[in-house]
Amino acid sequence: MYSEKVMEHFANPQNVGEIENANAVGEVGNVRCGDIMKIYMDIDGDVIKDVKFKTFGCGAAIATSSMATEMVKGKTIEEALELTNKAVMDALGGLPPEKIHCSVLAEEAIRAAITDYKKRQVEEVEEFEYDCCQKEN
Amino acid sequence: MIYMDNNATTALHAKALEAMLPFLTEHYGNASSKFYKTGRDAEQALYAARQSVANQIGAKPNEVYFTGSGCEADNWAIKGIISAFDGRKKHIITSEIEHHAILNSCAYMEKHGCEVTYLPVDEYGRVNPVDVEKSLRDDTAIVSIMLANNEIGTIEPIADIAEIVHSHGALMHTDAVQAMGHMAVDVRELGVDLMSMSAHKFHGPKGVGALYIKNGVRIDNFIHGGGQERGKRAATENVAGIVGMAKALETANEKLAENCAHMRRLRDKLIDGVLERIPYTRLNGTRKERLCNNANFSFKYIEGESILMMLDMKGVAASSGSACASGSLDPSHVLLAIGLPHEIAHGSLRLSLSADTTDAEVDEVLEILPPIVERLREMSPLYEEVKRKENK
Numbered sequence: 001m002y003s004e005k006v007m008e009h010f011a012n013p014q015n016v017g018e019i020e021n022a023n024a025v026g027e028v029g030n031v032r033c034g035d036i037m038k039i040y041m042d043i044d045g046d047v048i049k050d051v052k053f054k055t056f057g058c059g060a061a062i063a064t065s066s067m068a069t070e071m072v073k074g075k076t077i078e079e080a081l082e083l084t085n086k087a088v089m090d091a092l093g094g095l096p097p098e099k100i101h102c103s104v105l106a107e108e109a110i111r112a113a114i115t116d117y118k119k120r121q122v123e124e125v126e127e128f129e130y131d132c133c134q135k136e137n
Numbered sequence: 138m139i140y141m142d143n144n145a146t147t148a149l150h151a152k153a154l155e156a157m158l159p160f161l162t163e164h165y166g167n168a169s170s171k172f173y174k175t176g177r178d179a180e181q182a183l184y185a186a187r188q189s190v191a192n193q194i195g196a197k198p199n200e201v202y203f204t205g206s207g208c209e210a211d212n213w214a215i216k217g218i219i220s221a222f223d224g225r226k227k228h229i230i231t232s233e234i235e236h237h238a239i240l241n242s243c244a245y246m247e248k249h250g251c252e253v254t255y256l257p258v259d260e261y262g263r264v265n266p267v268d269v270e271k272s273l274r275d276d277t278a279i280v281s282i283m284l285a286n287n288e289i290g291t292i293e294p295i296a297d298i299a300e301i302v303h304s305h306g307a308l309m310h311t312d313a314v315q316a317m318g319h320m321a322v323d324v325r326e327l328g329v330d331l332m333s334m335s336a337h338k339f340h341g342p343k344g345v346g347a348l349y350i351k352n353g354v355r356i357d358n359f360i361h362g363g364g365q366e367r368g369k370r371a372a373t374e375n376v377a378g379i380v381g382m383a384k385a386l387e388t389a390n391e392k393l394a395e396n397c398a399h400m401r402r403l404r405d406k407l408i409d410g411v412l413e414r415i416p417y418t419r420l421n422g423t424r425k426e427r428l429c430n431n432a433n434f435s436f437k438y439i440e441g442e443s444i445l446m447m448l449d450m451k452g453v454a455a456s457s458g459s460a461c462a463s464g465s466l467d468p469s470h471v472l473l474a475i476g477l478p479h480e481i482a483h484g485s486l487r488l489s490l491s492a493d494t495t496d497a498e499v500d501e502v503l504e505i506l507p508p509i510v511e512r513l514r515e516m517s518p519l520y521e522e523v524k525r526k527e528n529k
Binding site: 010011013016018027031032033034035036037038054055056057058059060061062098099 | 516
């Protein structure tokens, strides 16, 4: 049913865990469907220095989380945003048709984390500007 | 391998295999070809097998019709009865936790003008006979409630239900596929008009089952062809399979009390051990009216397919009612019917035993399972929140 690569990543998933003080967190999926993927990133400038995940889901969900985090680690956020679910699937040697949505979830989780990072940066700038104005007044 | 998926299928019993082999080799004759010996040998074996199965379930031999599966028996019971009423009665009553063989046969009949009442069950999966009584109508043709549930092992009060059904002039069918070989099953005690059976659930071969049809019940023929099974279910008889089914049932019933006591003890050891060792766990189904070989748990915050894969890596075969494990988008209809929220239904694990299961195997599963659950929970974002709250 699963490729050897999927089994390898399921048996020994890479990057499991949380990052304390992560500056990017993305969570996708819902409990009703039985799949939740949460990705933590430590981004410095535009480079993803570290990435970890926590996943509630089936074997394919865990394997795609592991593979997707491996594929974006050390990359720039622009490079990470180019990651497609197909690339994750190919790297895993394919997925059964009913499990393709797991790879979509992985792509979405990466994007959600980066979106969170960008949002936080805007907020930081806004906060800074706000502070300046306060002082000036 | 530790095989704990006996509600899915069982190993063929050595005695059943032994009984079957001659009919796969030298006695290959067609049971309908009576003018030469090998055909007559097959016919005689078929006769003896029918006699034996009838004896085991308290029926007459001419009330036992062999089929290709339990699924076929269920299909026949629903479709055959409705079509025999020829539009005079069009209402069916069943429960939300039936096997898909019944549920999908009912859904098919709905497309052909029938009305179906799907009775809810309580939190343990029990059908309330009072609900059956309330749902019965003048045009109710048949009520179909399973004797024991295949997922959570709940045993239904079929004798009580049958009495109510008959007092309203309807027919009573029970799917006894999971029950046979795991409890005493007697059609007279149950008071049913029709009963489905499947050989491979009690250490018989796959591809053979039977439908008990009480004498006097009008049912349409199901497979049209030759005169086999008194013309009701045509097709050259699967002699070896039928012989194997009869032998397996005899063997199971020979030591029924002893085997059930053994399975019940191991089942309880397993249930107690799991509940004791693993927090945030619930037992699905009831402790009392439960098949002697079935245990079904939900482990909160994790998903069933992952549990099965990790158990498989440790050599344990089991099953789950999660959506992924069932190959659909929703988790098991049975677990939803007993009121479990989706996320808890996704984390279910069924461990089902046989008379061959040993203490050592149960002990090993009790060693293997807790670290698997813990490991998956460590990976789960849902558990992260729970731990955070715990530490506060």
